[in-house]
Amino acid sequence: MPNRVAIVGIGQTRHRSTRRDVTLQEMINEAVRAALADADLRMKDIEAVFSSSMETFEGIYLPDHVGAVEIGTYMKPGFKVGTGGTSGASVVVEGFHMVSAGLYDLAMVVGFEKQDCGETTAAITAATTPIWGKGAVTGAIGEFAKQALSYMETSGAREEHAAQVRLKADRGACLNEYAHLKLGLKSAEEVLKSDYLVWPLRFLDFCPQSSGACALIFASQQRARKVRSKPVWIADVEVVHQEPFWAGTFGDPTGRETYSQHVACERLYKRNGITHPRREIDLAELYEPSNWEEMNLYEHFHFCEKNEGWKMVEEGVTEIEGDLPVNPSGGVIATNPIGATPTIRVAEAALQIRGDAGGHQVPKEVNTALASALGGPNWTVLTLLKRSV
Amino acid sequence: MTQKPSAKKSKEPEYITVNFNLPRRYRWSTGKYIGRTYQEAKEHKKLVANRCRHCREVLWPPMEVCGRCKLEAGEDWVELSQRGTVKQYTYLVYPLWDPHYGEKFANPHPNAMILLDDGVYIRHFLEETDPKKLQVGMRVEAVWKEDAERGEGTADIKYYRTIRA
Numbered sequence: 001m002p003n004r005v006a007i008v009g010i011g012q013t014r015h016r017s018t019r020r021d022v023t024l025q026e027m028i029n030e031a032v033r034a035a036l037a038d039a040d041l042r043m044k045d046i047e048a049v050f051s052s053s054m055e056t057f058e059g060i061y062l063p064d065h066v067g068a069v070e071i072g073t074y075m076k077p078g079f080k081v082g083t084g085g086t087s088g089a090s091v092v093v094e095g096f097h098m099v100s101a102g103l104y105d106l107a108m109v110v111g112f113e114k115q116d117c118g119e120t121t122a123a124i125t126a127a128t129t130p131i132w133g134k135g136a137v138t139g140a141i142g143e144f145a146k147q148a149l150s151y152m153e154t155s156g157a158r159e160e161h162a163a164q165v166r167l168k169a170d171r172g173a174c175l176n177e178y179a180h181l182k183l184g185l186k187s188a189e190e191v192l193k194s195d196y197l198v199w200p201l202r203f204l205d206f207c208p209q210s211s212g213a214c215a216l217i218f219a220s221q222q223r224a225r226k227v228r229s230k231p232v233w234i235a236d237v238e239v240v241h242q243e244p245f246w247a248g249t250f251g252d253p254t255g256r257e258t259y260s261q262h263v264a265c266e267r268l269y270k271r272n273g274i275t276h277p278r279r280e281i282d283l284a285e286l287y288e289p290s291n292w293e294e295m296n297l298y299e300h301f302h303f304c305e306k307n308e309g310w311k312m313v314e315e316g317v318t319e320i321e322g323d324l325p326v327n328p329s330g331g332v333i334a335t336n337p338i339g340a341t342p343t344i345r346v347a348e349a350a351l352q353i354r355g356d357a358g359g360h361q362v363p364k365e366v367n368t369a370l371a372s373a374l375g376g377p378n379w380t381v382l383t384l385l386k387r388s389v
Numbered sequence: 390m391t392q393k394p395s396a397k398k399s400k401e402p403e404y405i406t407v408n409f410n411l412p413r414r415y416r417w418s419t420g421k422y423i424g425r426t427y428q429e430a431k432e433h434k435k436l437v438a439n440r441c442r443h444c445r446e447v448l449w450p451p452m453e454v455c456g457r458c459k460l461e462a463g464e465d466w467v468e469l470s471q472r473g474t475v476k477q478y479t480y481l482v483y484p485l486w487d488p489h490y491g492e493k494f495a496n497p498h499p500n501a502m503i504l505l506d507d508g509v510y511i512r513h514f515l516e517e518t519d520p521k522k523l524q525v526g527m528r529v530e531a532v533w534k535e536d537a538e539r540g541e542g543t544a545d546i547k548y549y550r551t552i553r554a
Contacts, residue, residue, distance in 0.1 A: 020401055059407075131417050131427075131542060132450050142500050145479035153525050196482040199520070203483075243456060 002100040004389055006224035006231035007350045009039025009108075009217030015180040015335045018116035019211045024058055025067035028112045031213035031340075032072050035108065039217045039227050046217065047104040049073040051112065052081045052091035053339030058117040071110055078107075085140075085287070085375030087111065088214070089342035092383055093237045095218045105223040111343030112213035120209055120338075140289060141206055145198040148292035152200070157295060157310035159200070163188035164313050165291035166204055166333065172320060173330025175359035180210040180335040205333075207289045212337035214344045232350040235368075235386040238268040242378035261300040261372075264380040269302070272384060277302045282366040283352050284326045285345040287373045291333060294326065297372065320362055328352065328360045342373035346383050353387050422451040423542065425466065430545040434533040436469040438509065449509045470506035471531045472552065477502040478515060478523055498548050499523060514548040528552050 011034025013019075019027050028051075036043060049072050051064045064071060064080035083090040088111030095109035151157055167188050173179035183204075185191060194204040217227075224231040240260040265277075274280045284301070288294035295309035303324060304312050312318055318326035329348040332341055349369035351357040366387070373381040419427050422439060429437045438447050441455035442463035448455060449469070455462040484495040498514040505511055516532065517523060529549035539545040 020404060131419050131423055141485070142479055146477035146500070146502055149479065149525070150477050198485065199480050199482055201479075 003102055004221035005096050005099045005234045006219050007216055008219045008224055008227040008231045009035040010347045010350055011035030011038055012178050012214040013212040014178050015210045015212030015337055024114045025070035027114055028067050028213045029070035031215040035215035035217050043072045046106050046108045048076055048107045049078040050091050050094045051110045052087035053112050055082045057120050058114055086373040086379045086381045087339050089373030089381035092346050096234050096237055099218045099220050105220040107218045110215040111340035113337040113339040114211045115209040116211050141198050144290045145201040148200050151292050151296055155307040160188055161310040161313050162291045163191035165294050166191045168319055169331050169333045172328045172360050173334035176329050179330040181208050205290050207332045207336040210335050210337040212340055214340040214347050232353045233386045233389040235384040235389055236272055238264045238382045240264040240380045258300055260378050260380040264382050265301050268382050281370050282368050284370045285349045288332050325362045328362050345371040349385050422453055426451055427542045431539045437466050438469055440465040440467050447509055469509055473503040473505035475501050475527045476504050516548045516550040
């Protein structure tokens with residue numbers, strides 16, 4: 001039986017498009033200090049530090065080495081994890097495994113990305129092999145555009161529904177002191193007036209490039225309650241890998257069905273006795289690069305029946321004051337420092353359980369929360385958090 | 390001489406900009422399996438894939454190991470159809486960066502997910518550039534590049550043109 005693992009410290013930066021005022025390391029350090037302050041711990045108490053970012057997005061290789069002191073890993077064990085879009089969740093899984101295995105009683109995980117360095121797309125260029133699919137890929141946004149079209153065609157959702165999801169995200173972001181894009185949108189019509197970027201996705205239908213970091217401190221069961229009286233427990237994690245170009249083999253590559261998400265949530269739900277996710281999960285922080293994808297994810301994670309994700313939007317189920325709030329923080333479409341984005345999902349879900357989310361704290365009591373991550377190669381990482389285990 | 394700190398807030402730190410001007414000279418091997426696809430496309434204007442010898446699934450891109458069986462897939466080569474049905478499409482309204490070469494591009498040709506008649510999906514471009522004439526379910530056929538221009542795998546297909554049936 002593995003040891004229980006709790007989240008005892010949570011810290012993040014105020015995410016922005018540019019952070020001209022700090023170096024990458026200084027920016028990471030802001031989140032590290034915030035997590036330590038939240039747990040009332042000092043860096044010397046932390047036994048190991050694991051970090052995550054998108055390889056070469058800042059134009060440098062191994063940024064964790066450059067930032068060893070500020071990240072807190074100097075003279076300590078730990079390493080950086082890189083699994084594409086899911087990196088910030090993979091590092092959560094890594095920290096969980098290490099503490100769960102009994103190797104450390106206190107470990108820190110840090111996700112970060114400073115995209116104002118400039119050449120995010122140049123880095124994505126190097127993420128796929130030029131020998132396959134050359135020129136026929138439009139990067140993340142083209143894939144999500146095609147997915148949006150499929151969602152529209154097969155589910156009956158209209159652009160108004162996607163606009164409503166965008167509006168919900170902005171409402172949350174405006175209440176969240178750490179969120180990046182706070183647009184103050186007043187109506188769905190404002191979203192529908194935004195120009196098309198890659199049809200049928202509009203500028204407002206897709207996530208921004210943000211700079212920011214997020215740090216979590218994990219504690220073993222025996223240590224957790226000494227750090228804080230009410231820690232948040234990591235009940236379970238699940239990871240499913242996929243091959244990005246495996247179009248046509250073992251599942252539907254259109255994104256309407258994401259095989260890895262089905263497999264991941266089925267395993268996670270089964271192990272944790274979840275038979276009615278809509279009732280048994282109180283809140284979710286999902287990795288939704290676009291508003292269309294959020295509706296798709298409601299269906300993939302069985303929050304509703306197939307083709308009915310947009311109905312949850314019409315009924316307001318996933319609003320902050322709804323029955324099953326999804327991304328009250330504003331989500332990825334408001335804040336996306338990529339290597340930190342999935343870490344923020346876990347952080348936000350944990351804050352909601354603690355009741356410490358601030359302006360965007362949901363009114364209902366949150367006992368069980370789900371955080372998801374997805375990456376370009378269709379990897380899925382899920383984290384299930386609980387108030388008590 | 391020491392100066393009193395100015396009451397005025399100091400100027401924000403500067404960014405430094407570094408240009409990387411060296412040309413990149415990377416070489417990628419196409420390997421035994423994808424190499425075969427490159428060869429057939431270049432020499433015969435054909436798309437070929439290997440079929441797993443255990444589960445009989447067509448592997449596309451062709452590969453050495455079958456993901457499902459987790460065993461060596463073998464070299465049972467099959468030719469894929471030149472025709473298919475458009476399942477998804479999108480087109481650029483605003484220029485994007487080319488994800489492979491980092492140049493800004495505004496390709497007028499829509500990007501599509503096409504289900505070939507043998508049940509294999511391929512990501513490729515459509516000849517049709519009029520958004521009003523695009524629809525899910527349209528039938529298309531491969532248009533290959535000229536002999537001298539081929540040698541880039543699936544990019545040897547210029548795009549897929551609309552056909553009646």
